[in-house]
Amino acid sequence: xxxxxxxxxxRGWKFRRRLPREYGSAPIWITPAGGLKYLVQNMRNIDxxxxxxxxxxxxxxxxxxxxxxxxxxxxxxxxxxxxxTGKVFSxxxxxxxxxxxxxxxLLQSATSAPIDILPIGxxxxxxxxxxxxxxxxxxxxxxxxxxxxxxxxxxxxTTIFCVTMNWMSDNLPLPDVLKIxxxxxxxxxxxxxxELFVKxxxxxxxxxxxxxxxxxxxxxxxxxxxxxxxxxxxxxxxVQAGTVNVLALPVD
Numbered sequence: 001x002x003x004x005x006x007x008x009x010x011r012g013w014k015f016r017r018r019l020p021r022e023y024g025s026a027p028i029w030i031t032p033a034g035g036l037k038y039l040v041q042n043m044r045n046i047d048x049x050x051x052x053x054x055x056x057x058x059x060x061x062x063x064x065x066x067x068x069x070x071x072x073x074x075x076x077x078x079x080x081x082x083x084x085t086g087k088v089f090s091x092x093x094x095x096x097x098x099x100x101x102x103x104x105x106l107l108q109s110a111t112s113a114p115i116d117i118l119p120i121g122x123x124x125x126x127x128x129x130x131x132x133x134x135x136x137x138x139x140x141x142x143x144x145x146x147x148x149x150x151x152x153x154x155x156x157x158t159t160i161f162c163v164t165m166n167w168m169s170d171n172l173p174l175p176d177v178l179k180i181x182x183x184x185x186x187x188x189x190x191x192x193x194x195e196l197f198v199k200x201x202x203x204x205x206x207x208x209x210x211x212x213x214x215x216x217x218x219x220x221x222x223x224x225x226x227x228x229x230x231x232x233x234x235x236x237x238x239v240q241a242g243t244v245n246v247l248a249l250p251v252d
Contacts, residue, residue, distance in 0.1 A: 006036055007136055013039075014100060016107075019073075020044045022055070023080040027107040029100040034071040035137045049231055049245060050074055050205075053179075054081060057203045061085040063173045064113075065202075067122045067165075067189070068092070068181035070139050072101045072115075078177065079113040086113030089172055093121040093131055093160040094141055122180075123162035124188035131160040139181075146184030148209070164192035174200040181207045187215040197223045204248035205230055213244070220248045 010032035019026045020043060032039040037046050044051070054074060058064060058081040066075045069092035079088045090105075092098050098119045105115040123129055123143060130144035136152035143162075174196070182189060186208050201223055208216050217227060217239060228238060230245035239246050 003036070006039075007032070010036070010039060017043055019077055019080070020051075023077045024109055024112065026076050026080050026109070026112065027104065028072060028076050029104045029107075030071050031097075031100060031138075033138045034097070035139050038071070046073060050179075051077055053205050053230060053247065054078055057177050058082055058086075059176070062113075062176040064088045064177045064179070065168065065172070065175040066090040066179050068179075068183075069097070069101055069117070070181070071097060072104050074179050075101070075115055076104055076108065076112075079108055079115050080111075082113035084111055084113065087173055088113050088115045089118060089168075089175075090115055091118045091120055091122055093119065093162075094133065094138055095119060097138055121160045121162040122165060122168070122182065122189055123185065124164065124192045126163055126167055127161070128159055129162045131158045132156075133158060140183060142183040143185045143188075146182075146188075146209075148184060151183075165189060166192050166195040169196035169199055175202040176200075177205075178202040179205045184209040184212065186212040190216050190219045193219070201225070201250035203250070204246070206246050206248070208244055208246050213239070213246075216246065220246075224251045225249060226251050 014031045030038040054077045058078045060083045062082040064078040069075050069090035075088050075090040101117045132142050132154045133156045134140040134151035135155045140151040225248040228247045230247040
């Protein structure tokens with residue numbers, strides 16, 4: 001009950017914080033609507049796994065695709081590490097979050113990579129899709145037919161324009177690093193991604209729902225990836241089953 005009260009009371013709040021020093025103390029506009037953790041936690045502890053992934057794999061000059069940008073934690077940290085010769089593309093269909101992302105992008109140092117905010121969804125086909133704004137955290141927003149109990153139901157249905165990863169590979173610089181968080185629609189995205197992985201095999205971090213894990217795993221193995229549980233890298237644990245954060249490393 002207290003959590004629900006806080007989520008509703010702070011949903012419209014937005015304020016500026018800074019990332020840790022190793023990311024140039026980059027400024028970022030955040031909102032508790034992206035999760036109450038933004039209200040109470042140190043920025044270093046918001047998502048340690050995501051920042052650790054960023055530290056290890058985003059190198060100077062890297063091209064980064066962030067599919068499911070949310071408030072931009074990964075996009076802005078990546079921009080700081082990729083540097084002025086890099087490039088970050090952040091895809092986010094929630095227009096309320098997009099305006100925060102744009103405000104944050106404008107604040108970044110000239111030593112950070114430019115961040116292009118793409119107000120689109122990514123799906124299995126090009127066109128319009130129904131998109132649910134979650135009653136709880138906006139990080140749990142989802143395409144029609146997907147989502148999880150973390151959404152707490154639907155606050156509002158909207159219509160968004162979606163592209164595919166194949167379309168992105170034809171129209172954007174190819175990624176060195178690809179992060180995907182699409183609340184259950186992973187198999188649909190990878191079902192329209194063959195052209196991308198023929199052209200380039202980026203390092204991939206993808207949050208995978210249990211229902212998508214078999215499809216996503218087989219897809220990545222077909223393109224010669226080693227699959228690890230991103231939450232247990234200290235033990236070098238291979239992906240087995242369940243809802244996991246999958247780290248996919250291309251094998252030469």
